[in-house]
Amino acid sequence: MRPAVRIIAVTAVVGVAGFLGWKLLGPDAHRPHRLSGYVEGETLYVGASNAGLVSVVAVQRGDQVKAGQPLFALDAAQLTAARDQAAAQAAIASAQLRDAEKGQRPQELAVYDAERAAAQAQVRQAQADYDRFAPLVRKGVYAPAKLDQVKAALDTARANAAAVARRKDVGTLGARPDAVSAARSAVASAREALAAAQDRLDQISPRAPAAARVQDVFYQPGEWAAANQPVVALLSDSRVRVRFFVPEAEVARYRPGMTVRFSCDGCGAERAARINYVSPRSEFTPPVIYSREARQRLVFLVEAKPEASPDPGAPLAVGQPVDIVPLEDEK
Numbered sequence: 001m002r003p004a005v006r007i008i009a010v011t012a013v014v015g016v017a018g019f020l021g022w023k024l025l026g027p028d029a030h031r032p033h034r035l036s037g038y039v040e041g042e043t044l045y046v047g048a049s050n051a052g053l054v055s056v057v058a059v060q061r062g063d064q065v066k067a068g069q070p071l072f073a074l075d076a077a078q079l080t081a082a083r084d085q086a087a088a089q090a091a092i093a094s095a096q097l098r099d100a101e102k103g104q105r106p107q108e109l110a111v112y113d114a115e116r117a118a119a120q121a122q123v124r125q126a127q128a129d130y131d132r133f134a135p136l137v138r139k140g141v142y143a144p145a146k147l148d149q150v151k152a153a154l155d156t157a158r159a160n161a162a163a164v165a166r167r168k169d170v171g172t173l174g175a176r177p178d179a180v181s182a183a184r185s186a187v188a189s190a191r192e193a194l195a196a197a198q199d200r201l202d203q204i205s206p207r208a209p210a211a212a213r214v215q216d217v218f219y220q221p222g223e224w225a226a227a228n229q230p231v232v233a234l235l236s237d238s239r240v241r242v243r244f245f246v247p248e249a250e251v252a253r254y255r256p257g258m259t260v261r262f263s264c265d266g267c268g269a270e271r272a273a274r275i276n277y278v279s280p281r282s283e284f285t286p287p288v289i290y291s292r293e294a295r296q297r298l299v300f301l302v303e304a305k306p307e308a309s310p311d312p313g314a315p316l317a318v319g320q321p322v323d324i325v326p327l328e329d330e331k
Helices: 003-025 077-102 106-139 144-172 177-203
Strands: 035-041 044-047 052-057 072-074 212-217 230-236 240-247 259-263 271-283 299-306 321-325
Touching: 052 230, 077 177, 106 144, 240 259, 240 271, 240 321, 259 299
Parallel strands: none
Antiparallel strands: 035 240, 035 321, 044 230, 052 072, 212 230, 240 299, 259 271, 259 321, 271 299
């Protein structure tokens, strides 16, 4: 064998031996089997149902917000005026209902009392005249027509006194039932209009629906935001998921409700995640009749929700790679 050929052969043998030695004894030789995955988040885009000028932005990108914390506000001048007008209309309708239900004022009822006292005095005077003239008519001092005249005056006085008493009874009542019902309907309508105006006002100053991180802020004070246009993007920890890929031969082991462990760079100790979704479709392989060799390259997407971390200062970042401990490796 020529020397050059011999050197090439020896070099090839040494290279192959070195490669095999690196594979067997290198840094990855004893690394446990892991599944590849990444962190995914479902972003919540918060906007206003009305268009308007952005007046306040209370958060910045990267902030951690609490549930109920104000995020931003649009200019509220017009909607505040509409809300105040609706509140005034509701107050007017309520006052009209109270007035319809309680009847006349005490001062007005006092007028009926005075009229009744006068009518009763007239009854007493007419009764006295009747008692005085009746004996005289029987003695013939006065003609019978005089007694009829006095009797008519007495009946008139009694009828007037009864009418005054009835007017006071009517005055103590409220309005007619139909009028009261109409007043109550007007109050209900006014209150609904007030609630709608207040709701429109609240919608231009939304608050965080849950504790979350501010992913992005799209508008600044002074800019015009269209209706339903996102102004702030939030990512809640409850909407963070770990997505990883499982070979076709192992996917049957993974079912919703099961727990897997994962780790990532800078995340501290291993964390747990509960599987909430296993894809029914394979990935990265065209839909053809698979051979046994092709099936070995099939992978299925699995999604799991991370459980609470003992280290609250180490949040998961969207897009961050993670390593999943396969279920067959768990003890």
